[in-house]
Amino acid sequence: MPELPEVEHVVRALRVVVGRSIIAGEIRLPKLIAPLSVSTFNRKIKSCLIRGISRRGKFILIELAGSADVPSAQRAKRAQSLIIAVHLRMTGKFLYLNADDELPKHSHAIFYLDNDRRLVFRDQRQFGVMKLISSSELSQTKGISELAPEPFGDEFNLDYFKSVLKRSRRSLKTLLLDQTKVLGLGNIYAAEALFRARINPFKNASELSSQRAARLHQSIIEVLHDAITDSSTSRVDLEQADGFSYGEAFERFWQVYEREGEPCVKCGAKIRRETHGGRSTYWCPKCQRR
Numbered sequence: 451m452p453e454l455p456e457v458e459h460v461v462r463a464l465r466v467v468v469g470r471s472i473i474a475g476e477i478r479l480p481k482l483i484a485p486l487s488v489s490t491f492n493r494k495i496k497s498c499l500i501r502g503i504s505r506r507g508k509f510i511l512i513e514l515a516g517s518a519d520v521p522s523a524q525r526a527k528r529a530q531s532l533i534i535a536v537h538l539r540m541t542g543k544f545l546y547l548n549a550d551d552e553l554p555k556h557s558h559a560i561f562y563l564d565n566d567r568r569l570v571f572r573d574q575r576q577f578g579v580m581k582l583i584s585s586s587e588l589s590q591t592k593g594i595s596e597l598a599p600e601p602f603g604d605e606f607n608l609d610y611f612k613s614v615l616k617r618s619r620r621s622l623k624t625l626l627l628d629q630t631k632v633l634g635l636g637n638i639y640a641a642e643a644l645f646r647a648r649i650n651p652f653k654n655a656s657e658l659s660s661q662r663a664a665r666l667h668q669s670i671i672e673v674l675h676d677a678i679t680d681s682s683t684s685r686v687d688l689e690q691a692d693g694f695s696y697g698e699a700f701e702r703f704w705q706v707y708e709r710e711g712e713p714c715v716k717c718g719a720k721i722r723r724e725t726h727g728g729r730s731t732y733w734c735p736k737c738q739r740r
């Protein structure tokens with residue numbers, strides 16, 4: 451499952467379609483866009499301009515506006531802009547194909563663009579979600595309304611983080627995975643952030659000292675920032691059906707994740723793994739003693 455940095459890379463790659471209009475949509479898997487019907491979905495997006503691509507948590511937001519080609523009366527009806535909110539879940543991927551490129555298997559949504567190209571959403575396991583909503587509904591949308599503040603925004607400040615820690619009765623590792631409390635860390639980056647901050651993953655969140663809370667807060671932002679900006683980690687190619695795979699490109703970046711038994715990059719002690727809350731946790735028993 452892609453983590454937030456990977457989703458951010460997809461968002462950046464998708465910006466290639468900003469400024470294009472959608473000539474027509476084709477939905478081959480109705481459950482992808484449920485509860486909307488395929489005909490309603492297609493009618494609403496037809497002729498819309500793709501205004502921007504952004505992200506909220508791991509939802510990719512394709513921002514639409516009424517097209518200039520549409521008569522003004524119709525355009526007025528669409529004054530309220532629309533958003534296609536997409537969650538990739540396990541295997542969802544976007545492709546940007548030429549008109550004569552072969553459509554790969556599991557292509558569930560196809561957007562025909564005004565430059566003769568197609569934006570395709572394929573999803574082998576079919577857990578992906580595509581919701582068409584008005585932009586004013588975004589903050590109340592299930593799955594989005596519950597999310598904690600964005601990790602790079604002003605709201606995710608140290609005071610916020612400390613108050614979340616204080617109120618929690620869980621371990622740090624479990625808390626960091628809760629997207630309603632701390633947004634952006636999956637199993638990989640939670641382990642990496644705790645390692646950077648030299649803090650034990652099994653420690654009770656509410657017992658973290660103020661100084662160490664500040665260190666962890668900083669590490670969370672840094673680890674996500676580095677994963678997004680490190681050029682060696684970016685491997686999203688929208689033109690190839692299997693041109694990118696989540697996670698693999700990031701391995702070099704990981705310091706503890708999936709490194710059980712390997713020497714710690716800081717002290718040489720063997721990295722340990724333990725199953726905690728149903729997920730594998732990796733840590734250095736020496737650097738992250740407490």
Ligand SMILES: [Zn+2]
Pocket residue numbers: 714715716717718719734735736737738
């Ligand atoms: Zn170590």
